Amino acid sequence: MTMVLVLNSGSSSVKFAVFDVLQGATGAISPLCTGNASRLNEPGAGEFRLEWQGQKEQLDLPRNDHEGAIDTILSRVRQLGLLQQVAVVGHRVVHGGDRYRAPTRVDDKVLADIESFSAFAPLHNPPNLIGIRVCQQRLPAIPQVAVFDTAFHGTLPPVAYHYAIPQQWQQDWGVRRYGFHGISHHYIASQLPLLMPAPADGIRAVSAHLGNGCSLCAIKNGISVDTSMGFTPLEGLMMGSRSGDLDPGLHEYLCEKLQTDIHGLTTLLNKDAGLKGVSGLSNDMRTCLQAADAGNPHAQLAVELFCYRLAKHIAACIVPLGRIDALVFTGGIGENAAPIRARVIALLAGLGFRLDTTLNEQRADHARNVATTSSPAIWIIPTQEEGMIARQSLALLNEEGCHS
Numbered sequence: 251m252t253m254v255l256v257l258n259s260g261s262s263s264v265k266f267a268v269f270d271v272l273q274g275a276t277g278a279i280s281p282l283c284t285g286n287a288s289r290l291n292e293p294g295a296g297e298f299r300l301e302w303q304g305q306k307e308q309l310d311l312p313r314n315d316h317e318g319a320i321d322t323i324l325s326r327v328r329q330l331g332l333l334q335q336v337a338v339v340g341h342r343v344v345h346g347g348d349r350y351r352a353p354t355r356v357d358d359k360v361l362a363d364i365e366s367f368s369a370f371a372p373l374h375n376p377p378n379l380i381g382i383r384v385c386q387q388r389l390p391a392i393p394q395v396a397v398f399d400t401a402f403h404g405t406l407p408p409v410a411y412h413y414a415i416p417q418q419w420q421q422d423w424g425v426r427r428y429g430f431h432g433i434s435h436h437y438i439a440s441q442l443p444l445l446m447p448a449p450a451d452g453i454r455a456v457s458a459h460l461g462n463g464c465s466l467c468a469i470k471n472g473i474s475v476d477t478s479m480g481f482t483p484l485e486g487l488m489m490g491s492r493s494g495d496l497d498p499g500l501h502e503y504l505c506e507k508l509q510t511d512i513h514g515l516t517t518l519l520n521k522d523a524g525l526k527g528v529s530g531l532s533n534d535m536r537t538c539l540q541a542a543d544a545g546n547p548h549a550q551l552a553v554e555l556f557c558y559r560l561a562k563h564i565a566a567c568i569v570p571l572g573r574i575d576a577l578v579f580t581g582g583i584g585e586n587a588a589p590i591r592a593r594v595i596a597l598l599a600g601l602g603f604r605l606d607t608t609l610n611e612q613r614a615d616h617a618r619n620v621a622t623t624s625s626p627a628i629w630i631i632p633t634q635e636e637g638m639i640a641r642q643s644l645a646l647l648n649e650e651g652c653h654s
């Protein structure tokens with residue numbers, strides 16, 4: 251048995267994929283089957299989508315809670331004859347605190363820890379836990395592995411993970427920068443040495459994961475040395491509906507003006523800010539770019555602000571890295587939005603970045619360098635979070651020597 255089922259159980263959806271990991275040990279790997287269950291816990295029917303051997307299917311979920319969604323996923327994957335070959339289930343877990351720095355086989359202690367980290371990631375860890383528990387019940391003979399989004403940032407040096415606050419707050423309550431999107435940044439770090447020659451002291455790169463959530467990772471010789479998200483995924487870059495960095499002095503003022511408490515304000519900064527808040531239109535970059543092209547000044551400002559803040563954060567990575575050999579764009583925006591890449595690179599001209607505009611406009615689903623020859627590399631690399639979870643889960647099983 252060499253197959254891995256990957257589950258990414260989020261607040262209103264469960265994404266899944268099945269991989270045959272023997273296909274490739276290091277490079278990009280394609281799933282045999284992918285899909286998702288969405289619109290969970292909302293009024294109306296949940297949606298189930300699956301793609302297998304070029305065929306797409308879509309149906310209403312018989313039950314639209316997480317447990318019902320996972321039951322439908324398992325039953326379809328079994329009907330396709332794949333579940334019978336699954337050696338391990340890999341789960342994306344958003345927060346692993348400062349304890350989990352590697353993929354970990356789930357047992358009662360690990361479950362209890364993930365539960366305790368729910369206080370740090372209340373939107374993410376609880377649905378991750380449901381995914382694990384349902385799989386444990388339905389597939390008791392198959393090992394479950396947790397792959398943490400915080401783990402890749404376990405190498406951050408103290409100067410990158412401390413906040414300038416009383417140290418007691420960190421010691422007593424774990425208040426520090428953790429960083430997220432680690433599975434994606436780790437995949438990027440694993441691909442760069444396969445794509446470009448490495449200087450003697452290793453490749454120094456900035457990975458820009460730009461999806462609905464956006465974060466940067468400064469990668470030095472394969473490890474994370476700084477990142478833009480912090481204690482929560484709200485810190486750092488401007489995102490689809492998240493504000494990113496703000497003056498902490500603003501909160502009290504805004505609570506008063508908005509007649510809300512800090513919980514209400516945090517929800518607004520997560521759900522109604524970013525591209526959505528500035529454009530007044532949408533959290534979706536495609537919509538914002540179309541409206542900006544059509545002359546909408548709010549959408550134009552949203553796009554400009556997104557690029558300006560992103561470029562400033564990228565430039566700041568020169569401090570932990572010393573030099574930048576490669577900048578990587580990944581995630582839905584990073585992989586697809588050529589105008590965003592062009593604007594950001596224009597803002598980074600002072601660091602020597604030059605874009606080959608023809609290459610930048612070409613669409614492709616493989617990794618490619620779109621820099622001119624005089625520039626540091628500018629890679630577009632399709633991220634493979636699910637593939638990375640699959641590879642790491644099977645690797646852990648093989649290390650433990652319990653792979654049948």
Ligand code: ADP
Pocket residue numbers: 460461462463490533534535536537539581582583586587588
């Ligand atoms: P998630 O973080 O939910 O996985 P994705 O990585 O799929 O999200 O990224 C979603 C973002 O990518 C959206 O803002 C979407 O508009 C943007 N995007 C996808 N395709 C394009 C495109 N062709 N041009 C511009 N933006 C795009």
